[in-house]
Amino acid sequence: MIQRRSQLIIVWFFVCDILATSIAWLAAYQVRFETGWIPLVSNPNENDTLFSHIPWVLFTAAVAYHFTDQYKINRMRRMREEAFCSIKGTFFLVLLLLAVDFFRKDLSGSRAMVSLFGAFNVFTIFFVRQINWKLIRDFRSRGYDQSFAIIVGTGRVARKMATLLKTNSWLGIKNVGYVEDQVSTFSKDLDIMGKFEDLPNLIAQYSVSHVFIALPMNRYDEVRNVYEILADTFVDVRLAADIPDLAGMALSTVDVDGMPLISLKENPHFGLNVMFKRGMDIILSLVGFVLISPLLVCIAVLIKLTSRGPVFYTQERCGLNGKSFQMLKFRSMKMDAENASGAVWAAKNDDRRTILGTFLRKTSIDELPQLINVLRGEMSLVGPRPERPVFIDKFRKTIPNYMARHTVKAGITGWAQVHGWRGNTSLRKRLQYDLYYITHWTPWMDVRILWMTIFNGMIHRNAY
Template identity: 35%
Template sequence: MSVMPPRGTDTTGTDTTGAGTGFRSPVPRPPARSASPVPLRVADGAAALLGALALTGAQRHPLLIALLIAVSLLSRPRAGGSPVPGVLEELPAVCGRVAVAWLAVAAFWAAYRPEHALSARTVLTGLALQATACCALRAAVHGRRRAALLRRPHAALVVGPVATAQRVAAAVLRHPGCGVRPVGIVADAQPDGTEGVPVLRTGEEVDRAVVQNGVRAVLAVHPSVRAEQGPLLRALAESGCVVWEVDADSPSYAPGERLAGFSCRRLDLAPARGGGAGKRLLDVLVSGTLLLLVSPLLLVCAVTLRITDGPGVVFRQERIGRNGRPFTLLKFRTHRPVDEHESATRWSVAGEHEMRRFCRMLRRTSLDELLQLWNVLRGDMSLVGPRPERPYFVAQFSQTYPGYAARHRMRTGITGLAQVHGLRGDTSIEDRCRFDNAYIDDWSLWRDVCILLRTAATLVRPTGS
């Protein structure tokens, strides 16, 4: 039995079928906190103070000492590939940044107080004192952290093909210094043998393992896991787990994080920020301004449409928005479906080719979409985001295309990354899904601005959405 939510289960893991086989995400917990940088900052500052003992007489000026400490703290070494790096691993970076700090301070002091410039002997002595103290103090901090990880490793689930998952789990258990302790393997197949980490094959077993062991990490050990177990990984991420993708077969990832010798990378599967206040502020300012500017055009379109095609100028249709919540989308009516069932379930509405000339012009220029600025101002939509779809097609596409349901992590939009890449109208749903999720994963306010500018530059198109 798969731990994937069944077809009657929504993307958050809530079982809507009553069968009880889907993974029910526990109460969301705050994500596991990374190690605080404060102890290492204190160690670096104390080392800089000890290095300042090399200064003599008038050189022991408070400004010079403060500058040395500030430069030392600003030029902190880059994080290594292991959770808790060793002294020798950090030694080149520590010595390099200490040397930069002393050379920068010496250059500044020679320009500020030429009569009290630091000699080469003073600089070398201070550099050696600070580097030695920095390595010793940082080693003490790392030692305490390493001991804490050995006493209380993070409980982890390993997700993937059972043979690969068992191999990775066994390797991680042989290296307790990783700070991770596998407590379960999530797989559909029967395990090879009865020893080792237990294999979890149902949603209830996964749920129980997460709660009883306080699982804080998830190791996805095969490239197919992200697609096949996407809803499960997202549910675990929402419950506070850190999700890692582990390359169990070949070192194909760029050098960086390592886990028991396996190259790995952290996946950001937590709920999307939705853009936050910055995105919403941009939506309100732009949509409100555009509604004021184009209101005469909207009036002309409404009157012309009423005269040429009869009553019923505004077309209202239910669409699915952020987190699966339905809302009423507004457009200028450019066609008349036979009935509500056809409107809700037919991809290409019958008789579209028989549109009147003015309706075809509205569709071709996307002017029929302008009323959605009101949806944006209300908060139903955003200016930029995945295009909203009807409930009937959302249900179909969510079962057919991996990751389609994940598009609803963010508020839907009038335009988006897929649309500026030509994916409008009757185009590939798989491609749209890929571009939409890429937009959500890489979201930034500047990217929204770029998409809006590209949309404005290509406003007149031969097809509508």
């Protein structure tokens, strides 16, 4: 039944992709030949019409999408993977179309049109697939299109895996129970269905499609034993790693002469990516300054009118590679606020704040001068929030892998902040989100974080 549903989903995705490709081709034709925006080198062939090339374009698309593995159903597929898939399929399609055009030569100016088509097709394919996945995930969240899973183990990782499946109902994966050879008194509240050797029968009995092995690392021999037991079954087997300090890292594997190597700190922030991110920072910061300059002037005047002292406040923070810099903020605290308390985080109802400072901190407007830090190259628009050296010296001793967040520039906003991990919240959770950002960075991710910051993240209950 599940296999049949998967086949129907594949067919539906294929039909939608063909429709999206048709729309992209028609849009490219209109822009190339009907708008006059791109001059024609020669007159088009009189046999060329809007629909004359659609059949062979769609046939070529079907071939390209098939050979680039566009239709592998994966319930855990992420948006960036979908975007890469769309680009890969379109790139191969454009190459095939250019090859076909080399022999046909029956569409005047077709190379320009094929280039336009490629750009349109990436957008339409990605857009249509996102709509489809949104509908499917909403459908699964309501209890439809469910597949079943068994979790191997009953410890901390197994419980965490069960919670993950329950809270992420859009995956459409329902845990039917656990199997374990070493049952303890701490696992009596769990639905233990049997032992490892019972897995094949349980898989057949409950139509299980997924098995999650969630055993501690010191039971490696048993992990291998479970894998051997599952060798004759046709289920999706995944290993839930018992390595909490690596949470958020983009683990990847490479085989070197039969030896699998796992990359723990593969960082996308290098080479052209760094240059591209820096270019984005400069352009968006300059545009931002122009747009909000009236607000900045108003805030500066209000600060001078409501409290004594300077408009701006500088504080030593650590950024890329742990290098310190002076971070700018609108002053929101009274003069000499830390003389008595020393270096401490701001607290709720902090009496050190000025009258205007409460509003500035609650709305995060006090952070806007950091656009100057971005233009200086000391910060980025998006990245882990910079911390004070006095706190870093303490955190690096108590929180494993804390210094990994300094492998990129600090940001005005970040992945942790837009998910609510700001202010006096869990440092470990914040680090987990920072590491996820560092290892999964894309330009699109920066745009997404900026969007979430403007419309969702500036005012937050933990901002004080």
